[in-house]
Amino acid sequence: MLEADPAAKTRADDFLAIIRKQQAGKLKIYLGPCPGVGKTYSMLVEGNRLKKGGVDVVVGYVEPHERPETSAQIGDLEIIPPRLTTYHGIALKEMDVDAVIARRPTVALVDELAHTNAPDSKNRKRYEDVEDLLRAGINVISTVNIQHLESLYNFVEETTGVRVKERVPDEILTKADQIVNIDLPAEDLQERLQAGKIYPKERIEAALANFFTQKNLTRLREMTLTETANFLDRKQRDAENDQNVSALGQVMVAISSQGPDPGRLLRKTARLAAQLNAQWYAVYVRTPSESAVRIDAETQRRVNDTLETAQKMGGLVFSMKGESVAKALVSFAREYGITHIVVGRPGPKRLRQYFQSSLHEVLLQELPDVDLVVV
Numbered sequence: 001m002l003e004a005d006p007a008a009k010t011r012a013d014d015f016l017a018i019i020r021k022q023q024a025g026k027l028k029i030y031l032g033p034c035p036g037v038g039k040t041y042s043m044l045v046e047g048n049r050l051k052k053g054g055v056d057v058v059v060g061y062v063e064p065h066e067r068p069e070t071s072a073q074i075g076d077l078e079i080i081p082p083r084l085t086t087y088h089g090i091a092l093k094e095m096d097v098d099a100v101i102a103r104r105p106t107v108a109l110v111d112e113l114a115h116t117n118a119p120d121s122k123n124r125k126r127y128e129d130v131e132d133l134l135r136a137g138i139n140v141i142s143t144v145n146i147q148h149l150e151s152l153y154n155f156v157e158e159t160t161g162v163r164v165k166e167r168v169p170d171e172i173l174t175k176a177d178q179i180v181n182i183d184l185p186a187e188d189l190q191e192r193l194q195a196g197k198i199y200p201k202e203r204i205e206a207a208l209a210n211f212f213t214q215k216n217l218t219r220l221r222e223m224t225l226t227e228t229a230n231f232l233d234r235k236q237r238d239a240e241n242d243q244n245v246s247a248l249g250q251v252m253v254a255i256s257s258q259g260p261d262p263g264r265l266l267r268k269t270a271r272l273a274a275q276l277n278a279q280w281y282a283v284y285v286r287t288p289s290e291s292a293v294r295i296d297a298e299t300q301r302r303v304n305d306t307l308e309t310a311q312k313m314g315g316l317v318f319s320m321k322g323e324s325v326a327k328a329l330v331s332f333a334r335e336y337g338i339t340h341i342v343v344g345r346p347g348p349k350r351l352r353q354y355f356q357s358s359l360h361e362v363l364l365q366e367l368p369d370v371d372l373v374v375v
Contacts, residue, residue: 025134028178029113030143031228033220034211036198037184039143040064040111044073046141047109051077060108060133060140061095061126067197077109085118092118097129100138107139114148114166127168144168146224150313151267151274155223160216170270171314173231181228186217234277249278249339253315254329254359255306256344257290257299262306268375269342270313281336282310283318285328326362333367342373 030039040062051057059079064070080100082093094117100108110133115126123129130140147156150167157163173179184192192198193212253269255262266282273280284303307317322328333341341363363372 023137025137025139026177027130027134027139027172027175028141028180029173029176030141030180030182031173031224032143032145032182033224034145034147034189034217035065036189036192037182039145039182041067041070041073042180042182043109043111043141043143044070044075044077047077047107048073048075050107056106058100058103058105058108060100060110061093062109062111065198066200069197078105080108083121085120087118087120094118094121095126095129097122097132100133101136104136105138107141108133110140110142113142113144113172114168116166125168127172130172146220146227149173149227151270152223152227154261154264154267156220159219160211162211169313170274173227174234174274174314176231179228179231181224183221183224186214186221189217190214230275234274249273249276250337251276251278251280251340251342252329252333252336252338253280253282253310253342254325254344255282255284255303255310256325257284257295257303262302263309265342265344265375266306266310266313266315268373270315272340272342272373273314276340278339280315281318281332281338282307282315283320283329283332285320285322285325287322287325326359326366329359329363330366333363333370338367338370340371340373341367342375345374 030042032039044059044062047057047059057077059074059077061082062074062079064074080096080103083096083099085092085094095110110126110130113127113130117124117126117129123132130142133140146152147160147162147164148167149170151170153164153167189198190208190212193204193207196204199207251269251273253265255265269280269282272278284307290299307319311317318332320328320332329341332338343359343363360372360374363370
Protein backbone atom coordinates (compact mmCIF):
# COMPACT_ATOMS: atom_id res chain seq x y z
CA MET A 1 0.00 0.00 0.00
CA LEU A 2 1.41 3.37 -1.04
CA GLU A 3 1.60 6.14 1.53
CA ALA A 4 0.45 9.63 0.61
CA ASP A 5 3.18 12.11 -0.19
CA PRO A 6 2.61 15.23 2.00
CA ALA A 7 4.52 17.40 -0.48
CA ALA A 8 2.30 16.18 -3.31
CA LYS A 9 -0.79 17.06 -1.29
CA THR A 10 0.60 20.54 -0.64
CA ARG A 11 1.21 21.05 -4.36
CA ALA A 12 -2.34 19.88 -5.11
CA ASP A 13 -3.77 22.27 -2.51
CA ASP A 14 -1.74 25.12 -3.99
CA PHE A 15 -3.12 24.39 -7.46
CA LEU A 16 -6.66 24.18 -6.08
CA ALA A 17 -6.17 27.62 -4.48
CA ILE A 18 -5.09 29.01 -7.86
CA ILE A 19 -8.17 27.54 -9.56
CA ARG A 20 -10.49 28.98 -6.92
CA LYS A 21 -8.83 32.37 -7.19
CA GLN A 22 -9.38 32.39 -10.95
CA GLN A 23 -13.03 31.42 -10.49
CA ALA A 24 -13.68 34.10 -7.87
CA GLY A 25 -15.32 37.36 -8.83
CA LYS A 26 -13.45 40.67 -9.04
CA LEU A 27 -13.97 43.50 -6.56
CA LYS A 28 -14.01 47.22 -7.34
CA ILE A 29 -14.43 49.77 -4.55
CA TYR A 30 -15.39 53.42 -4.75
CA LEU A 31 -13.57 54.95 -1.76
CA GLY A 32 -14.43 58.36 -0.34
CA PRO A 33 -13.43 60.57 2.59
CA CYS A 34 -16.99 60.97 3.95
CA PRO A 35 -20.68 60.76 3.06
CA GLY A 36 -21.93 62.91 0.19
CA VAL A 37 -18.94 62.87 -2.19
CA GLY A 38 -20.75 60.79 -4.81
CA LYS A 39 -19.64 57.17 -4.28
CA THR A 40 -23.08 55.62 -4.76
CA TYR A 41 -23.81 57.95 -7.67
CA SER A 42 -20.57 56.94 -9.39
CA MET A 43 -21.26 53.24 -8.77
CA LEU A 44 -24.69 53.52 -10.39
CA VAL A 45 -23.33 55.51 -13.33
CA GLU A 46 -20.84 52.72 -13.98
CA GLY A 47 -23.58 50.12 -13.61
CA ASN A 48 -25.65 51.83 -16.30
CA ARG A 49 -22.62 52.17 -18.55
CA LEU A 50 -21.85 48.46 -18.19
CA LYS A 51 -25.46 47.55 -18.92
CA LYS A 52 -25.46 49.62 -22.09
CA GLY A 53 -22.33 47.71 -23.08
CA GLY A 54 -24.19 44.42 -22.84
CA VAL A 55 -23.00 43.37 -19.36
CA ASP A 56 -25.49 41.59 -17.07
CA VAL A 57 -25.71 44.00 -14.10
CA VAL A 58 -28.02 43.96 -11.09
CA VAL A 59 -28.40 46.11 -7.99
CA GLY A 60 -27.73 43.83 -5.03
CA TYR A 61 -28.35 46.69 -2.62
CA VAL A 62 -28.32 50.45 -2.93
CA GLU A 63 -29.02 53.16 -0.36
CA PRO A 64 -29.77 56.47 -2.16
CA HIS A 65 -30.56 58.26 1.16
CA GLU A 66 -33.43 60.11 -0.54
CA ARG A 67 -30.99 61.98 -2.78
CA PRO A 68 -32.86 62.65 -6.06
CA GLU A 69 -29.72 62.75 -8.21
CA THR A 70 -28.59 59.36 -6.89
CA SER A 71 -32.05 57.77 -7.11
CA ALA A 72 -32.34 58.89 -10.72
CA GLN A 73 -29.20 56.95 -11.62
CA ILE A 74 -30.84 53.65 -10.69
CA GLY A 75 -32.74 54.08 -13.95
CA ASP A 76 -33.52 50.78 -15.66
CA LEU A 77 -31.08 48.71 -13.62
CA GLU A 78 -32.54 45.44 -12.37
CA ILE A 79 -32.93 45.46 -8.59
CA ILE A 80 -32.82 42.23 -6.62
CA PRO A 81 -35.64 42.67 -4.05
CA PRO A 82 -34.17 43.15 -0.56
CA ARG A 83 -34.86 40.79 2.28
CA LEU A 84 -37.38 42.32 4.70
CA THR A 85 -37.03 41.84 8.44
CA THR A 86 -37.92 43.56 11.70
CA TYR A 87 -35.79 44.36 14.72
CA HIS A 88 -37.31 45.80 17.91
CA GLY A 89 -40.39 46.67 15.90
CA ILE A 90 -38.43 48.53 13.20
CA ALA A 91 -38.75 47.38 9.58
CA LEU A 92 -35.35 46.79 7.98
CA LYS A 93 -34.16 45.98 4.46
CA GLU A 94 -31.07 43.86 3.84
CA MET A 95 -29.44 42.50 0.73
CA ASP A 96 -30.79 39.05 -0.16
CA VAL A 97 -27.43 37.34 -0.70
CA ASP A 98 -28.93 33.98 -1.69
CA ALA A 99 -31.21 35.65 -4.24
CA VAL A 100 -28.28 37.49 -5.84
CA ILE A 101 -26.26 34.27 -6.03
CA ALA A 102 -29.24 32.40 -7.51
CA ARG A 103 -29.64 35.15 -10.13
CA ARG A 104 -25.90 34.86 -10.97
CA PRO A 105 -25.34 38.21 -12.69
CA THR A 106 -21.97 39.16 -14.14
CA VAL A 107 -21.81 42.26 -11.90
CA ALA A 108 -23.62 43.12 -8.66
CA LEU A 109 -23.72 46.66 -7.29
CA VAL A 110 -23.55 46.56 -3.49
CA ASP A 111 -23.62 49.82 -1.55
CA GLU A 112 -22.16 50.56 1.91
CA LEU A 113 -19.54 47.86 2.42
CA ALA A 114 -19.21 48.58 6.17
CA HIS A 115 -22.91 48.14 6.93
CA THR A 116 -23.91 45.93 9.87
CA ASN A 117 -26.69 43.50 8.95
CA ALA A 118 -29.82 42.79 10.96
CA PRO A 119 -29.31 40.14 13.68
CA ASP A 120 -31.17 37.40 11.77
CA SER A 121 -29.03 37.81 8.63
CA LYS A 122 -26.82 35.11 7.15
CA ASN A 123 -23.71 37.22 7.80
CA ARG A 124 -23.04 39.85 10.46
CA LYS A 125 -21.50 42.39 8.07
CA ARG A 126 -22.17 43.35 4.47
CA TYR A 127 -18.54 42.90 3.48
CA GLU A 128 -19.04 39.23 4.40
CA ASP A 129 -22.03 39.17 2.04
CA VAL A 130 -19.77 40.58 -0.67
CA GLU A 131 -17.19 37.86 0.01
CA ASP A 132 -19.94 35.26 -0.55
CA LEU A 133 -20.76 36.85 -3.91
CA LEU A 134 -17.11 36.90 -4.94
CA ARG A 135 -16.68 33.23 -4.01
CA ALA A 136 -19.71 32.47 -6.19
CA GLY A 137 -17.90 34.05 -9.14
CA ILE A 138 -19.94 37.26 -9.17
CA ASN A 139 -18.06 40.51 -9.77
CA VAL A 140 -18.91 43.25 -7.27
CA ILE A 141 -18.74 47.04 -7.32
CA SER A 142 -19.10 48.54 -3.85
CA THR A 143 -18.63 51.73 -1.82
CA VAL A 144 -17.03 52.65 1.51
CA ASN A 145 -15.75 55.71 3.37
CA ILE A 146 -12.18 55.94 4.64
CA GLN A 147 -13.23 56.24 8.30
CA HIS A 148 -14.58 52.67 8.20
CA LEU A 149 -11.14 51.15 7.59
CA GLU A 150 -10.14 49.13 10.67
CA SER A 151 -6.51 50.23 10.87
CA LEU A 152 -7.51 53.91 10.77
CA TYR A 153 -9.87 53.70 13.75
CA ASN A 154 -7.53 55.49 16.17
CA PHE A 155 -6.42 58.09 13.62
CA VAL A 156 -10.03 58.95 12.74
CA GLU A 157 -11.00 59.23 16.40
CA GLU A 158 -8.05 61.50 17.19
CA THR A 159 -8.71 63.66 14.12
CA THR A 160 -12.49 63.99 14.21
CA GLY A 161 -13.42 63.00 17.76
CA VAL A 162 -15.79 60.38 16.31
CA ARG A 163 -15.62 56.71 17.27
CA VAL A 164 -16.60 54.75 14.18
CA LYS A 165 -18.53 51.62 15.13
CA GLU A 166 -18.91 50.08 11.68
CA ARG A 167 -15.52 48.99 10.34
CA VAL A 168 -14.13 46.72 7.63
CA PRO A 169 -10.84 44.78 7.78
CA ASP A 170 -7.96 46.24 5.79
CA GLU A 171 -7.75 42.89 4.03
CA ILE A 172 -10.93 43.72 2.08
CA LEU A 173 -9.28 46.73 0.45
CA THR A 174 -6.02 44.84 0.02
CA LYS A 175 -7.80 42.11 -1.94
CA ALA A 176 -9.73 44.57 -4.12
CA ASP A 177 -8.84 44.48 -7.80
CA GLN A 178 -9.52 48.19 -8.28
CA ILE A 179 -10.03 51.18 -5.99
CA VAL A 180 -11.33 54.52 -7.22
CA ASN A 181 -10.96 57.63 -5.06
CA ILE A 182 -14.07 59.83 -5.18
CA ASP A 183 -12.95 63.21 -3.92
CA LEU A 184 -14.43 66.68 -3.43
CA PRO A 185 -12.85 69.80 -1.90
CA ALA A 186 -13.97 70.51 1.66
CA GLU A 187 -15.70 73.73 0.57
CA ASP A 188 -17.78 71.89 -2.04
CA LEU A 189 -18.78 69.25 0.50
CA GLN A 190 -19.95 71.92 2.95
CA GLU A 191 -21.94 73.60 0.18
CA ARG A 192 -23.60 70.28 -0.70
CA LEU A 193 -24.42 69.74 2.96
CA GLN A 194 -25.94 73.22 3.34
CA ALA A 195 -27.99 72.66 0.19
CA GLY A 196 -29.56 69.57 1.76
CA LYS A 197 -27.93 67.16 -0.68
CA ILE A 198 -26.30 64.98 2.00
CA TYR A 199 -28.44 65.04 5.16
CA PRO A 200 -31.98 66.21 6.03
CA LYS A 201 -32.29 69.86 7.11
CA GLU A 202 -32.57 69.01 10.81
CA ARG A 203 -29.09 67.38 10.74
CA ILE A 204 -27.22 70.02 8.74
CA GLU A 205 -26.27 72.40 11.57
CA ALA A 206 -24.94 69.66 13.84
CA ALA A 207 -22.99 68.07 10.97
CA LEU A 208 -21.31 71.37 10.05
CA ALA A 209 -20.33 71.98 13.67
CA ASN A 210 -18.94 68.48 14.25
CA PHE A 211 -17.94 66.02 11.54
CA PHE A 212 -18.08 68.30 8.48
CA THR A 213 -15.59 70.91 9.68
CA GLN A 214 -12.90 72.19 7.33
CA LYS A 215 -10.19 70.55 9.45
CA ASN A 216 -11.89 67.15 9.60
CA LEU A 217 -12.74 67.02 5.91
CA THR A 218 -9.24 68.02 4.89
CA ARG A 219 -7.67 65.33 7.07
CA LEU A 220 -10.09 62.66 5.85
CA ARG A 221 -9.32 63.59 2.25
CA GLU A 222 -5.61 63.23 2.99
CA MET A 223 -6.20 59.77 4.47
CA THR A 224 -8.19 58.71 1.41
CA LEU A 225 -5.55 59.92 -1.02
CA THR A 226 -2.81 58.20 0.99
CA GLU A 227 -4.69 54.92 1.14
CA THR A 228 -5.40 55.02 -2.60
CA ALA A 229 -1.75 55.76 -3.33
CA ASN A 230 -0.67 52.86 -1.10
CA PHE A 231 -3.08 50.56 -2.92
CA LEU A 232 -1.73 51.54 -6.34
CA ASP A 233 1.85 51.13 -5.10
CA ARG A 234 1.11 47.64 -3.76
CA LYS A 235 -0.52 46.60 -7.03
CA GLN A 236 2.47 47.84 -9.01
CA ARG A 237 4.94 46.00 -6.78
CA ASP A 238 2.83 42.85 -6.97
CA ALA A 239 2.91 43.01 -10.74
CA GLU A 240 6.68 43.55 -10.80
CA ASN A 241 7.54 40.90 -8.23
CA ASP A 242 4.52 38.66 -7.71
CA GLN A 243 6.51 35.75 -6.29
CA ASN A 244 8.76 37.65 -3.86
CA VAL A 245 6.56 39.64 -1.52
CA SER A 246 8.68 38.81 1.52
CA ALA A 247 11.66 40.64 0.00
CA LEU A 248 9.93 43.89 0.89
CA GLY A 249 9.71 43.05 4.56
CA GLN A 250 8.21 40.92 7.30
CA VAL A 251 6.50 42.64 10.23
CA MET A 252 5.98 41.31 13.75
CA VAL A 253 4.00 42.79 16.63
CA ALA A 254 4.66 41.68 20.21
CA ILE A 255 1.43 41.06 22.11
CA SER A 256 1.35 41.42 25.90
CA SER A 257 -1.40 40.45 28.31
CA GLN A 258 -0.76 43.66 30.25
CA GLY A 259 0.45 45.99 27.54
CA PRO A 260 -1.00 49.19 26.11
CA ASP A 261 -4.10 49.50 23.90
CA PRO A 262 -3.88 46.32 21.77
CA GLY A 263 -6.18 47.73 19.11
CA ARG A 264 -3.84 50.65 18.46
CA LEU A 265 -0.87 48.28 18.35
CA LEU A 266 -2.53 46.00 15.79
CA ARG A 267 -3.72 48.85 13.58
CA LYS A 268 -0.26 50.38 13.50
CA THR A 269 1.19 47.01 12.53
CA ALA A 270 -1.42 46.35 9.85
CA ARG A 271 -0.84 49.73 8.23
CA LEU A 272 2.94 49.33 8.33
CA ALA A 273 2.65 45.89 6.72
CA ALA A 274 0.31 47.25 4.05
CA GLN A 275 2.73 50.05 3.21
CA LEU A 276 5.56 47.53 2.92
CA ASN A 277 3.39 45.03 1.06
CA ALA A 278 4.52 42.56 3.72
CA GLN A 279 3.11 39.69 5.75
CA TRP A 280 2.70 40.46 9.46
CA TYR A 281 2.68 38.27 12.56
CA ALA A 282 1.10 38.77 15.98
CA VAL A 283 3.26 36.94 18.53
CA TYR A 284 2.30 36.29 22.14
CA VAL A 285 4.86 34.72 24.48
CA ARG A 286 3.40 32.90 27.47
CA THR A 287 5.95 32.89 30.30
CA PRO A 288 5.71 30.61 33.37
CA SER A 289 4.12 33.47 35.29
CA GLU A 290 1.23 33.39 32.81
CA SER A 291 0.62 29.65 32.77
CA ALA A 292 -2.97 28.42 32.60
CA VAL A 293 -3.08 27.87 36.35
CA ARG A 294 -1.69 31.30 37.24
CA ILE A 295 -3.34 33.66 34.76
CA ASP A 296 -6.82 34.97 35.59
CA ALA A 297 -9.78 34.46 33.25
CA GLU A 298 -10.09 38.16 32.36
CA THR A 299 -6.45 38.39 31.27
CA GLN A 300 -6.76 35.19 29.24
CA ARG A 301 -9.89 36.53 27.54
CA ARG A 302 -8.12 39.80 26.70
CA VAL A 303 -5.21 37.95 25.10
CA ASN A 304 -7.54 35.67 23.12
CA ASP A 305 -9.60 38.63 21.90
CA THR A 306 -6.45 40.44 20.77
CA LEU A 307 -5.14 37.43 18.85
CA GLU A 308 -8.55 36.86 17.28
CA THR A 309 -8.68 40.51 16.18
CA ALA A 310 -5.18 40.22 14.71
CA GLN A 311 -6.30 37.22 12.66
CA LYS A 312 -9.36 39.08 11.37
CA MET A 313 -7.12 41.97 10.30
CA GLY A 314 -4.97 39.67 8.18
CA GLY A 315 -2.15 38.84 10.59
CA LEU A 316 -0.75 35.38 11.27
CA VAL A 317 -1.07 34.54 14.95
CA PHE A 318 1.56 32.69 17.00
CA SER A 319 1.29 31.82 20.69
CA MET A 320 4.59 30.58 22.14
CA LYS A 321 5.92 29.39 25.49
CA GLY A 322 9.21 30.75 26.79
CA GLU A 323 11.13 31.66 29.91
CA SER A 324 12.01 35.06 28.43
CA VAL A 325 9.79 37.22 26.23
CA ALA A 326 12.78 38.96 24.68
CA LYS A 327 14.64 35.74 23.80
CA ALA A 328 11.51 34.18 22.32
CA LEU A 329 10.85 37.25 20.15
CA VAL A 330 14.48 37.37 18.97
CA SER A 331 14.32 33.69 18.03
CA PHE A 332 11.06 34.18 16.13
CA ALA A 333 12.37 37.25 14.31
CA ARG A 334 15.47 35.39 13.12
CA GLU A 335 13.54 32.30 12.05
CA TYR A 336 10.94 34.22 10.06
CA GLY A 337 13.20 36.91 8.62
CA ILE A 338 11.44 39.75 10.40
CA THR A 339 12.50 43.22 9.23
CA HIS A 340 10.22 45.38 11.43
CA ILE A 341 9.06 44.83 15.01
CA VAL A 342 6.21 46.77 16.60
CA VAL A 343 6.07 46.95 20.41
CA GLY A 344 4.18 48.97 22.97
CA ARG A 345 5.85 51.63 25.04
CA PRO A 346 6.69 50.39 28.57
CA GLY A 347 4.46 51.96 31.16
CA PRO A 348 3.52 50.73 34.64
CA LYS A 349 6.03 48.87 36.80
CA ARG A 350 4.21 45.56 36.27
CA LEU A 351 4.61 45.97 32.50
CA ARG A 352 8.33 46.65 32.83
CA GLN A 353 8.63 43.51 34.96
CA TYR A 354 6.80 41.49 32.31
CA PHE A 355 9.20 42.76 29.68
CA GLN A 356 12.05 42.11 32.15
CA SER A 357 12.84 45.85 31.98
CA SER A 358 14.97 45.45 28.85
CA LEU A 359 12.88 44.14 25.97
CA HIS A 360 13.61 47.12 23.73
CA GLU A 361 17.34 47.03 24.52
CA VAL A 362 17.55 43.28 23.87
CA LEU A 363 15.76 43.58 20.54
CA LEU A 364 17.96 46.47 19.42
CA GLN A 365 21.12 44.68 20.50
CA GLU A 366 20.30 41.19 19.17
CA LEU A 367 18.62 42.35 15.95
CA PRO A 368 20.67 45.30 14.68
CA ASP A 369 19.25 45.03 11.15
CA VAL A 370 15.62 45.10 12.31
CA ASP A 371 13.66 48.36 12.62
CA LEU A 372 11.95 48.75 16.00
CA VAL A 373 8.68 50.71 16.08
CA VAL A 374 7.50 51.78 19.55
CA VAL A 375 3.78 52.64 19.78
